[in-house]
Amino acid sequence: xxxxxxxxxxxxxxxxxxxxxxxxxxxxxxxxxxxxxxxxxxxxxxxxxxxxxxxxxxxxxxxxxxxxxxxxxxxxxxxxxxxxxxxxxxxxxxxxxxxxxxxxxxxxxxxxxxxxxxxxxxxxxxxxxxxxxxxxxxxxxxxxxxxxxxxxxxxxxxxxxxxxxxxxxxxxxxxxxxxxxxxxxxxxxxxxxxxxxxxxxxxxxxxxxxxxxxxxxxxxxxxxxxxxxxxxxxxxxxxxxxxxxxxxxxxxxxxxxxxxxxxxxxxxx
Amino acid sequence: xxxxxxxxxxxxxxxxxxxxxxxxxxxxxxxxxxxxxxxxxxxxxxxxxxxxxxxxxxxxxxxxxxxxxxxxxxxxxxxxxxxxxxxxxxxxxxxxxxxxxxxxxxxxxxxxxxxxxxxxxxxxxxxxxxxxxxxxxxxxxxxxxxxxxxxxxxxxxxxxxxxxxxxxxxxxxxxxxxxxxxxxxxxxxxxxxxxxxxxxxxxxxxxxxxxxxxxxxxxxxxxxxxxxxxxxxxxxxxxxxxxxxxxxxxxxxxxxxxxxxxxxxxxxxxxxxxxxxxxxxxxxxxxxxxxxxxxxxxxxxxxxxxxxxxxxxxxxxxxxxxxxxxxxxxxxxxxxxxxxxxxxxxxxxxxxxxxxx
Numbered sequence: 242x243x244x245x246x247x248x249x250x251x252x253x254x255x256x257x258x259x260x261x262x263x264x265x266x267x268x269x270x271x272x273x274x275x276x277x278x279x280x281x282x283x284x285x286x287x288x289x290x291x292x293x294x295x296x297x298x299x300x301x302x303x304x305x306x307x308x309x310x311x312x313x314x315x316x317x318x319x320x321x322x323x324x325x326x327x328x329x330x331x332x333x334x335x336x337x338x339x340x341x342x343x344x345x346x347x348x349x350x351x352x353x354x355x356x357x358x359x360x361x362x363x364x365x366x367x368x369x370x371x372x373x374x375x376x377x378x379x380x381x382x383x384x385x386x387x388x389x390x391x392x393x394x395x396x397x398x399x400x401x402x403x404x405x406x407x408x409x410x411x412x413x414x415x416x417x418x419x420x421x422x423x424x425x426x427x428x429x430x431x432x433x434x435x436x437x438x439x440x441x442x443x444x445x446x447x448x449x450x451x452x453x454x455x456x457x458x459x460x461x462x463x464x465x466x467x468x469x470x471x472x473x474x475x476x477x478x479x480x481x482x483x484x485x486x487x488x489x490x491x492x493x494x495x496x497x498x499x500x501x502x503x504x505x506x507x508x509x510x
Numbered sequence: 511x512x513x514x515x516x517x518x519x520x521x522x523x524x525x526x527x528x529x530x531x532x533x534x535x536x537x538x539x540x541x542x543x544x545x546x547x548x549x550x551x552x553x554x555x556x557x558x559x560x561x562x563x564x565x566x567x568x569x570x571x572x573x574x575x576x577x578x579x580x581x582x583x584x585x586x587x588x589x590x591x592x593x594x595x596x597x598x599x600x601x602x603x604x605x606x607x608x609x610x611x612x613x614x615x616x617x618x619x620x621x622x623x624x625x626x627x628x629x630x631x632x633x634x635x636x637x638x639x640x641x642x643x644x645x646x647x648x649x650x651x652x653x654x655x656x657x658x659x660x661x662x663x664x665x666x667x668x669x670x671x672x673x674x675x676x677x678x679x680x681x682x683x684x685x686x687x688x689x690x691x692x693x694x695x696x697x698x699x700x701x702x703x704x705x706x707x708x709x710x711x712x713x714x715x716x717x718x719x720x721x722x723x724x725x726x727x728x729x730x731x732x733x734x735x736x737x738x739x740x741x742x743x744x745x746x747x748x749x750x751x752x753x754x755x756x757x758x759x760x761x762x763x764x765x766x767x768x769x770x771x772x773x774x775x776x777x778x779x780x781x782x783x784x785x786x787x788x789x790x791x792x793x794x795x796x797x798x799x800x801x802x803x804x805x806x807x808x809x810x811x812x813x814x815x816x817x818x819x820x821x822x823x824x825x826x827x828x829x830x831x832x833x834x835x836x837x838x839x840x841x842x843x844x845x846x847x848x849x850x851x852x853x854x855x856x857x858x859x860x861x862x863x864x865x866x867x
Contacts, residue, residue, distance in 0.1 A: 402594070405592055405594060405596040406596050406598060408563060408583070408590075408592070408596065409590070409592060409596040409597075409598075410598075410609070410613075411582070411583045411584050412561060412563075412583045412584070412588070412589060412590045412658075413584070413589065413609050413610035413613055413657070413658075413661060414584045414610055414613035414614050414661065415584060415609075415613045416584065416613075419613060423598075423609070424598060427598075427600040428599075428600065430600075
């Protein structure tokens with residue numbers, strides 16, 4: 242009886258997992274499929290495959306500019322978030338008195354605030370200081386939003402045995418900045434790479450802050466949104482597929498780094 | 511000879527606990543100093559205070575007659591070999607060894623020359639380009655020593671440097687450390703809880719317990735006539751008897767103990783209450799029927815084979831709450847349960863004043 246129940250439970254679980262996966266990925270699959278549509282309406286029946294919409298995307302100046310802007314915003318904001326995140330994580334781990342530990346709570350607070358609140362706050366602040374809306378403002382906004390993630394990710398990788406390495410470096414004559422440059426950063430290379438890629442992925446498809454803080458130079462999600470307003474078009478499917486594939490590749494890369502590091506640790510133990 | 515290391519009145523508290531109390535220690539330049547004590551005795555804290563990783567609440571730390579108190583580790587003329595070696599995993603052997611020189615701003619050519627020199631000294635010349643995870647435990651240990659020696663510290667600090675190695679490798683590394691120390695002429699300050707390691711390495715052995723120095727001196731002196739009860743029992747196996755001095759004379763002192771009067775050759779300390787100690791290897795089994803004066807008479811409880819000798823545990827009728835340890839190199843030792851008599855020369859005993867301890 243237990244066997245039968247186990248079997249029933251097993252097939253139920255399989256079915257459940259399949260249903261969840263279909264629910265999540267069917268829209269994505271549909272999006273990608275109709276990016277290869279041959280006719281000009283992305284609805285069934287599928288009459289492709291054709292690459293004409295991908296050609297159209299890369300022939301569209303506004304799309305390629307938006308793509309370039311997105312790459313710029315992603316790279317710059319992630320670099321800022323990772324650099325400051327690393328310093329904040331290290332400072333709280335090493336000089337963490339009770340005050341700094343409370344401060345770390347403050348560091349992580351933006352995680353709980355929605356993008357629209359931060360976006361509006363930044364918009365008001367920019368207007369206050371009469372700074373025009375720009376890509377720079379978007380970069381700042383994304384850096385602020387994503388730094389907590391970088392802090393959390395890097396903090397979790399600061400291991401106690403790093404402390405002895407830092408001591409050894411100081412003992413051999415290293416100044417504080419040399420300790421950070423020669424010992425701390427090399428020890429945290431992979432967590433920093435992972436944090437950078439994760440921040441990049443989040444920045445890559447962030448919409449609200451990018452919409453509120455940009456004017457003429459827009460990022461890809463904003464451009465897609467403005468093109469969608471003029472109706473469905475396989476071109477938007479094509480650009481959506483590009484965005485999705487880029488995110489997916491980055492996420493898989495991050496996962497691979499994490500797994501690789503874990504495997505290495507297990508091997509050395 | 512100059513004072514390589516001089517500590518005076520070192521005090522350290524952590525919360526409610528005294529970690530170090532009134533530490534005074536002077537070691538000649540170029541000597542091998544070993545701090546020996548159980549865990550919690552404060553020996554590692556003392557090492558950290560010399561290195562500058564911790565500050566003493568009070569007291570003076572002087573290296574080559576210069577006060578280094580308050581200086582950060584990087585400005586102290588010390589270098590440390592850490593217990594887990596703390597080698598930089600992302601650097602090659604040569605880069606690890608050259609790290610200190612690089613931090614001191616030496617050019618690459620000069621750095622390479624000195625690194626090659628010190629790697630040859632520790633017998634790792636062909637390992638310069640290896641990664642750290644390609645080295646064995648003993649090789650890592652040598653890289654750690656090389657990395658610290660290359661910056662020419664006045665005092666090299668070693669924190670349980672052999673703790674992670676297996677026994678035979680540990681004995682080999684002890685010899686190598688001793689040779690390196692003589693070659694480099696550097697003062698070594700070595701922390702360990704292994705008393706055999708301590709005795710074989712030290713010029714100056716410092717026995718620590720509960721944040722105090724119990725005894726400091728050449729290892730043979732500490733072994734033969736320890737200054738405190740703790741030193742007598744922590745450094746090697748020992749038999750200890752409490753007693754009272756009943757007569758003092760040039761020819762010797764007589765002490766009344768639970769086993770009866772014991773005649774002792776060594777000079778008696780102040781006060782009447784004393785401890786008498788005698789090493790198990792200085793006790794002899796009396797030949798059956800001998801009329802010589804016995805130190806003790808008792809029953810063998812346990813016989814343990816220890817290679818070059820047998821260890822006997824003996825219990826007496828007059829002091830049944832004490833077990834005595836006797837070494838016998840006789841290949842046919844008494845069986846457990848046998849009644850035996852044990853003798854000792856008056857010179858085998860040493861006396862410790864029974865004050866605080």
